[in-house]
Amino acid sequence: MSDYIPVFFTLVFAAVIVAVMVSLNRILGPRTEANAIKDAVFECGNEPTGTAWGVRFAIKFYLVALLFIVFDVEVVFMYPWAVIFRELGWFGFVEMMVFMGILVVGYMYAWRKGALEWR
Amino acid sequence: MEEFSLSVAAFYFMAGLTLLGAGGVVFTENIVYSALSLMVSFFGVAGLYIFLNADFVAGVQVLVYVGGVLVLTLFAVMLTHQIAEIEVSNKSVGRVPALLICGGLFLVIAKALRGAEFFTTPGGQVSESSTYGIGNLLLREYILPFELASVVLLAVLVGAVVLSRKEVIAPDGTPVPERETIPLTEGQRVMSSPRAALAGAAAKQKVSDV
Amino acid sequence: MSLWAIGAVKSLLVLVFVLQLSAFLLWIERKGSALIQNRIGANRANIFGVVPFNLGFLNTLVADPIKMFTKEDFIPAGCDRFLHALAPFMALFPALITFAAIPFGDSIVLGGETVELRVVDLDVGLLYILAMVSMGVYGAVIAGWASNNRWALLGSIRGSAQMISYELAMGLALVSVVLSYGTLDMQDMVHAQGRTVLGFLPAWGVFFQPVAFIIIFVAGMAESKRVPFDIPEAESELIAGYFTEYSGGKQASFMLADFAEVVVVAGLVTTLFFGGWQFPWLAADGFHLPLMGTIEVSALVVTLLQLMAFSLKVLFFCWLQILVRWTVPRFRYDQLMDLGWKGMLPIALANVVFTAALILARGEGS
Numbered sequence: 080m081s082d083y084i085p086v087f088f089t090l091v092f093a094a095v096i097v098a099v100m101v102s103l104n105r106i107l108g109p110r111t112e113a114n115a116i117k118d119a120v121f122e123c124g125n126e127p128t129g130t131a132w133g134v135r136f137a138i139k140f141y142l143v144a145l146l147f148i149v150f151d152v153e154v155v156f157m158y159p160w161a162v163i164f165r166e167l168g169w170f171g172f173v174e175m176m177v178f179m180g181i182l183v184v185g186y187m188y189a190w191r192k193g194a195l196e197w198r
Numbered sequence: 199m200e201e202f203s204l205s206v207a208a209f210y211f212m213a214g215l216t217l218l219g220a221g222g223v224v225f226t227e228n229i230v231y232s233a234l235s236l237m238v239s240f241f242g243v244a245g246l247y248i249f250l251n252a253d254f255v256a257g258v259q260v261l262v263y264v265g266g267v268l269v270l271t272l273f274a275v276m277l278t279h280q281i282a283e284i285e286v287s288n289k290s291v292g293r294v295p296a297l298l299i300c301g302g303l304f305l306v307i308a309k310a311l312r313g314a315e316f317f318t319t320p321g322g323q324v325s326e327s328s329t330y331g332i333g334n335l336l337l338r339e340y341i342l343p344f345e346l347a348s349v350v351l352l353a354v355l356v357g358a359v360v361l362s363r364k365e366v367i368a369p370d371g372t373p374v375p376e377r378e379t380i381p382l383t384e385g386q387r388v389m390s391s392p393r394a395a396l397a398g399a400a401a402k403q404k405v406s407d408v
Numbered sequence: 409m410s411l412w413a414i415g416a417v418k419s420l421l422v423l424v425f426v427l428q429l430s431a432f433l434l435w436i437e438r439k440g441s442a443l444i445q446n447r448i449g450a451n452r453a454n455i456f457g458v459v460p461f462n463l464g465f466l467n468t469l470v471a472d473p474i475k476m477f478t479k480e481d482f483i484p485a486g487c488d489r490f491l492h493a494l495a496p497f498m499a500l501f502p503a504l505i506t507f508a509a510i511p512f513g514d515s516i517v518l519g520g521e522t523v524e525l526r527v528v529d530l531d532v533g534l535l536y537i538l539a540m541v542s543m544g545v546y547g548a549v550i551a552g553w554a555s556n557n558r559w560a561l562l563g564s565i566r567g568s569a570q571m572i573s574y575e576l577a578m579g580l581a582l583v584s585v586v587l588s589y590g591t592l593d594m595q596d597m598v599h600a601q602g603r604t605v606l607g608f609l610p611a612w613g614v615f616f617q618p619v620a621f622i623i624i625f626v627a628g629m630a631e632s633k634r635v636p637f638d639i640p641e642a643e644s645e646l647i648a649g650y651f652t653e654y655s656g657g658k659q660a661s662f663m664l665a666d667f668a669e670v671v672v673v674a675g676l677v678t679t680l681f682f683g684g685w686q687f688p689w690l691a692a693d694g695f696h697l698p699l700m701g702t703i704e705v706s707a708l709v710v711t712l713l714q715l716m717a718f719s720l721k722v723l724f725f726c727w728l729q730i731l732v733r734w735t736v737p738r739f740r741y742d743q744l745m746d747l748g749w750k751g752m753l754p755i756a757l758a759n760v761v762f763t764a765a766l767i768l769a770r771g772e773g774s
Binding site for chain 1 (some may be wrong): 201248254259261262265266267269271274276277329330332333334336337338341344347348349351354355356358359360362380391
Binding site (some may be wrong): 087089104105110115118136147151161168173176183197 | 560
């Protein structure tokens with residue numbers, strides 16, 4: 080467990096430094112009176128109407144996140160393989176090629192279906 | 199002895215973090231706060247993995263769950279219309295069936311835990327790196343599940359692509375393409391490719407000159 | 409007791425290194441951009457005109473922080489106040505602690521105890537870095553959401569989609585690096601780069617994995633969201649992107665997070681591809697120069713030279729990133745996503761297959 084003592088210190092020190100940075104303005108900064116115009120969010124000078132929560136975005140962003148998870152899990156599977164690769168030899172190579180091949184098929188499918196197209 | 203008690207304290211801290219986060223997911227009313235509490239819970243679990251000397255699994259926990267799955271969840275929250283004001287609690291089923299189901303699940307897990315054998319190594323030290331062991335198990339003994347995982351991932355991929363494509367079915371049953379190509383006006387063509395447009399204009403001028 | 413002291417000193421040292429370098433890079437960026445754009449840059453700082461030369465760097469190291477931290481802590485109405493404060497924390501915190509896994513020197517003997525010159529002594533150091541980099545998404549996402557501003561929200565969603573896309577290319581390129589070193593431990597990787605090939609060339613990773621180097625460097629720049637990839641904060645379309653509604657110390661946190669990521673990318677590239685703390689031809693007992701024989705050097709000098717080599721390499725890659733930032737224009741969003749998904753992802757995948765086949769073809773496998 081002693082390996083993790085420096086980790087503990089890093090986490091604590093970093094948290095304190097960042098917390099001080101974020102909250103220092105509360106102590107040092109001036110406090111002025113609020114009014115409706117000052118309190119408004121800045122949207123290029125247009126008068127903001129309503130809330131931005133619930134503004135709808137293209138489903139593409141969600142698709143990107145989904146594709147990311149699929150390939151991220153694939154990459155995670157590849158790390159242990161890469162570490163013991165020299166012991167596995169050609170056997171491990173073929174194993175990973177099958178694994179990758181199946182996902183490359185999916186990648187080609189996504190490409191052909193236009194899922195990677197940004198229109 | 200000092201080391202030992204410290205690690206016990208750290209264990210309880212991590213376990214507390216996990217439970218606190220899980221509680222936050224259930225009890226907060228704002229769904230963004232729920233998602234962020236889930237992150238706290240994930241970190242607690244990652245910490246517990248470190249206690250089990252499974253540093254690879256801990257890294258993967260943060261990488262996949264915090265860096266991937268939770269981002270997806272946050273995207274879903276942000277992309278959904280007016281989700282901030284929706285009452286998320288499901289009132290149609292009621293508490294008694296919920297208690298029954300959760301209690302049953304708890305009993306199953308408790309039974310499995312009681313029946314499980316826990317391996318402890320002397321001194322709490324595992325000699326070889328966990329990445330190495332995982333790789334050996336995954337690529338030698340459990341090769342079939344490993345390859346099947348890629349099929350599962352493929353299914354996810356295909357499902358994601360199919361679901362997110364907007365295919366509107368016309369009244370006669372033929373699918374309508376996602377966006378019809380609208381012919382560009384002269385001005386737009388110039389905007390999109392000035393050089394080509396200039397070349398076209400030059401060619402036209404030549405024709406008119408003749 | 410000494411274990412605790414050493415841990416505290418090491419972690420504080422690295423944190424201060426990253427923070428100071430980030431702050432200093434701010435000044436270097438101002439002067440560098442001025443140099444590139446043929447203007448003078450920050451040149452007004454002086455102490456009441458007493459000092460005969462200009463103290464430009466005081467601008468960013470002293471005057472800027474004072475100005476920033478004495479601003480009003482302003483939160484627009486309709487913002488989520490807690491998340492508004494949490495977002496800069498989530499942006500800067502992971503960026504600061506990422507550097508902990510990067511070794512900045514060989515292990516030294518200090519008062520009879522061996523001290524590893526890196527903070528986190530992890531077997532899975534590379535995975536730790538990747539995990540912490542993936543945490544950087546949250547700063548952007550939470551900031552955009554908490555601001556309750558349409559442009560900020562758009563910037564944060566763009567930014568997070570961009571970051572996860574490039575994280576993928578980075579992760580895949582790292583697989584080929586792991587393949588050629590056969591370990592996830594970054595200290596082992598640096599040790600492996602200590603030998604020479606062909607008798608004179610230091611065995612730096614870049615000579616074995618040039619494609620991975622380019623992908624990781626570019627993806628790293630995209631992760632830090634600086635100019636060729638600064639779509640999330642494209643000022644001509646999105647005001648300032650996800651930190652539009654931030655001022656003072658919170659805005660400084662976002663800015664420092666950007667520069668801390670620059671430092672982290674520089675450290676990562678240095679460690680994986682340019683020998684880390686290895687000084688060319690310098691072993692533990694002295695220089696082993698090709699053709700000229702051995703020059704013996706004491707252990708203290710070796711350690712100092714290694715620390716210097718590491719710092720200089722990191723500085724060089726920071727400077728290179730600033731150079732790129734002021735040279736290349738911004739991508740369009742579809743070009744950006746195309747580069748990530750259709751360009752770097754398949755290339756990285758092909759690189760993995762090629763590396764694996766090459767290792768086996770050379771008979772290194774059993």
